Amino acid sequence: MKQTDVIVIGGGPAGLAAALAAQRGGARTLLIEREPRLGGILKQCIHDGFGLVRFSEQLTGPEYAERDINAFKQAGIEALTTTFVTRIKKTATGFILTAVNQTGVLTITAKALVLATGCRERTARQVFIHGTRPAGIFTAGTAQHYINLLGQMPTKKCVILGSGDIGLIMARRLTLEGATVLGVYEAKATPSGLTRNLYQCLHDFDIPLHLSQTVTRVYGEERLTAVEVCAVDEAMQPIAGTSQKIDCDALILSVGLIPENELAISLGVELDPKTKGPICNATLMTSVDGVFSCGNALHVNDLVDYVSESGQLAGTAAADFSHKQRAEIALTTDPNFAYMVPQRLDLNDTGTKTIVYFRSQQVLKNCDLIVMVNEREVLRKHYSHLRPPEMERLEVDFAHLNLTADTILSFKMEVH
The missing domain is CATH 3.50.50.60 (FAD/NAD(P)-binding domain)
Structure with a gap:
C-alpha cells in the first residue's frame, strides 16, 4: 500500500x-x-x-x-x-x-x-436532436482533436451548433484548413462565447452567426448528409413553418x-x-x-x-x-446572479482576501454589485456591462467584518 x-x-x-x-x-x-x-x-x-x-x-x-x-x-x-x-x-x-x-x-x-x-x-443526445445516428456528428473538442493531434480533417462542409468559445475557435480552425463552415447556429438570443472570439473567429472570416435558431434533425444513414434548422421562440421551442434543410457532411456541437x-x-x-x-x-x-x-x-x-x-x-x-471543526456561513445571491463560487465561507480562513467568481443571469448594463452583512452594505462595485458568457472575478476582504456563524452574508445586484 x-x-x-x-x-x-x-x-x-x-x-x-x-x-x-x-x-x-x-x-x-x-x-x-x-x-x-x-x-x-x-x-x-x-x-x-x-x-x-x-x-x-x-x-x-x-x-x-x-x-x-x-x-x-x-x-x-x-x-x-x-x-x-x-x-x-x-x-x-x-x-x-x-x-x-x-x-x-x-x-x-x-x-x-x-x-x-x-x-x-454535451453530446447530440443531450440536446435532443432527432434523426438517425450517422457518422459526421462531432463535439467541437473531438473535431479539434482530429485536426490538431491526429492531422485528420473531419469535414469538408459543416454546420456548427452552439456559439460557445470552442465552437467559435473551431469555426476559424476548420476554415483555415479549407473546410466550408456554412454557419454557426445558436438557440439563445445572444451569443455564448467571449466577445473577442466572436470577432476574431467569425467576423474576421465572414462566417455567419444565426441567433435564436437551432438544429432540430439530422439526415443520413452511414454518413450525415444534411441537417434541419429551425427558428425558436423565447422559450427556445421550435417555431412551426420556419424549418429549412441544409446540405452538409458534418455537424459540430458546441452546446x-x-x-x-x-x-x-x-x-x-x-x-x-x-x-x-x-x-x-x-x-x-x-x-x-x-x-x-x-x-x-x-x-x-x-x-x-x-x-x-x-x-x-x-x-x-x-x-x-x-x-478541525468547520465553522461556515453561506454566501447568498439574488436572481441577477447565475451562480457564485465559492458558495460558503470558512470563518477560520478569512485572514486574506477571498476570491469570488460569478456570472450574471442575463445581460446587465450600468449596475452595482453590493455586498451586504446582516442587511448592512459593506462593499459596492460598479459594472458598466455584464454578460453571462463572461465570468467575473472579485476580491473581497472579509477579515475586518467580524463575521460569526449567525451572520447573513448576501450579494445583490442593483441595476440603474
Missing part, C-alpha cells in the same frame, strides 16, 4: 497547479492522470490567447502547459499516468484510493484529495460543458445545481472534509489562468488541511 499526504486527480492545468502548490506547502504529493501525457485539453489547443493574466504573455495551449509541466518535473513530484481511479473510500484518518494501470491494481492512502477532473462536452464529478458524487460531495460542480468554501474544500475541488470540475471557466489560480488555492489548502 502506497502512502502520501495529498493526491491530485487530473493532470490538466488545474491539477498541475494544485500539485505544485501542495508540494510547495510541504505535503508529499502524488498526481494521477488517465491520459499518457500531462497537460489536459491544452495539448490540442494550438491557438494563442492563453496566459495573458498569469504570465502577461499570449501563449498557445501547449506553451502554457509546458511551463507547468517543466516546473512539475523540476519539483520532483510523482505522477502516475495512464492510470484510472476506480474507487475512493473515506476513513477516519483520510482516504483509501484504488487505481488501475498497466502494472495492476494500486492502493494508495492520503490525508487529502484535490479533484481536478475537468469537464466534458455546453459539464463538470466531471463522478468521483465527487461517489464520496457524497454536495453539488450546486447551478454550476454542476461541488459546493465549496473559500479554500475550495467541498462538503466532505479533506476533499478539495478546482478548475473546470468546480465550475466552467473562461480563462485557463483562473483554472490555474483555483488549482493553486486548492493545492495550498489541501497541504494545510487538518481535521
